[in-house]
Amino acid sequence: MSFVFVLQQSWLTTAVVAALLYVAAASVYRVYFSPLAKFPGPKLAAATLWYEAYYDVVKRGQYAFRIKELHRMYGPIVRINPHELHIDDPDYYEELYSRTSPRDKYKYYTDQFGIPNSSFSTINHRLHRLRRQPLNPFFSKQSIQHLEPIISGMVEKLCSRIQDLKKSGQPVLIRPVYQCLTTDVVTLYALNECWNYPDRPAFSSEWCATVKATGDMGNFMKQAPWLYPILLALPDAVISTIFLGMLLLLNWRRIDKPSEINEDGLARTIFHSLLKSDIPPEEKNLDRLTQEGQLIVGAGADTTANVLTVTTFHLLNNPDIPLKLREELENATPDPYEPLKLATAEPLPYLSAVINEGLRLSYGLSTRLQRVAPSEELHYGQWTIPAGTPVGMTSVLMHHNETIFPNSYAFAPERWLDQANGGHALERYLVSSKGSRQCIGINLAKSELYLTLASVFCRYSLELFDTDRDRDVDLKHGNFLPQPSCGSKGGVAYPISASMGNVEEGTKGATTTDRLHGCFQQNNVSSWVLLDDAKEDMIVE
């Protein structure tokens, strides 16, 4: 018995010593002999991923801020972990996020959501192109223009809820409200299955918490992606004890499987586009299509809602700006209750400048986005970056570059208008999404931004309710999705309460509710008949 015990002890000691030696040898190699050893940065970050984990997991989404400090200490190119470089130089963005040269993604990043076969997580640029090509027409600008009546109908639905809230005098947390709107748009358009969240009396806090949990989990799951299958297999009671957010996420994953995917009799959905395309049969299996569906719904929800939220805050926090905006909108459309057309809204300079400022101060994704040039060296200044090296840049750093955006924390639409060429040169540095791996939903998102902000700010006077910029709005946790401080009202960091002001409705013609019933049937099947009729026109190759 004691012999077995001694034997076990010696095996254990040997294993521990071997592991320590391995870690030590790997660290020495990484710091002094790896191809990245010549790049500036802290030795500890070069030695181990635990450096990043400390800032992003233990301190919850702080690595983006630490990276900013590292650039201050080491210059515009820094080695931020054993395998990865980060650049802070706005003029390098177009080279790194090239549209023309091949750019792969980085597995460490794409592993974080457990959807490895979705277009978002596809590492190889060629495979990505193959997967994305059938979806491009679905989200093209022309297709989205055909979607305008649906988005307008959804915005009318939102306005009718605002109207109800106005009557009740209740302040409302605005991020979930906008998120319900964006979720309804994307689920109806992409899946032909409107989730009808804005119709619920208290909107859908559970869905909003799920999306937030998904973004927040990323930093942790990057370190341990092998946990996904294990967690999926655990009983709910166990997961909820460990982490409730994870349970919400996994439940969403479990229920969101398209059950009957076949080509015959399909309504028009992203699945329809994928199944009808000539991508190889193995690309059309149920698991992959499910992952694309989950990706598009998840990606289309809080991204746009956060831009709307941040923009709403800054408009209400700077009372002159909504006045100017309303003046422009009133000139463009004499009846504020007549839904504004995209063709009228998009050329409006002040509204466009407000949206650009909203996009700038909401950052899109607050994490760095790595790109890998698989077979060519990249050159940055005197540095040669070996082929295959993940290099990242971060919108948060770009959008607060004081040379490009002076007084960068101020919400100043004028910065886009004062430009000689109407702000187009500056748009180069607005990096919510760029390059060959850019957001597929950006046309959809922009249409939602134009139509929502125009209608809400033309019709209603909102005011902030117990909202503090530092606590409730500014980025404090650079998770995948930007988050304010944990102390933000609402516990799950949904920042803004807006109480409704006193613009009288319906002075010219029908009320919002009448219009809602007129232009958008609550029954989503009938709204789809509308789209289905137009489906051939909608596919723009």
Ligand code: HEM
């Ligand atoms: C203003 C709102 C939005 C912003 C700022 C935004 C931002 C981004 C960014 C930065 C990426 C690239 C991520 C990466 O490099 O890893 C991305 C990808 C993506 N976004 Fe968006 N997004 C927005 C709205 C939407 C909407 C409404 C949809 C719904 C269709 C959507 C769907 C996607 C998808 C499917 C991808 C992956 C594309 C691919 O890898 O091919 N996004 N988004």
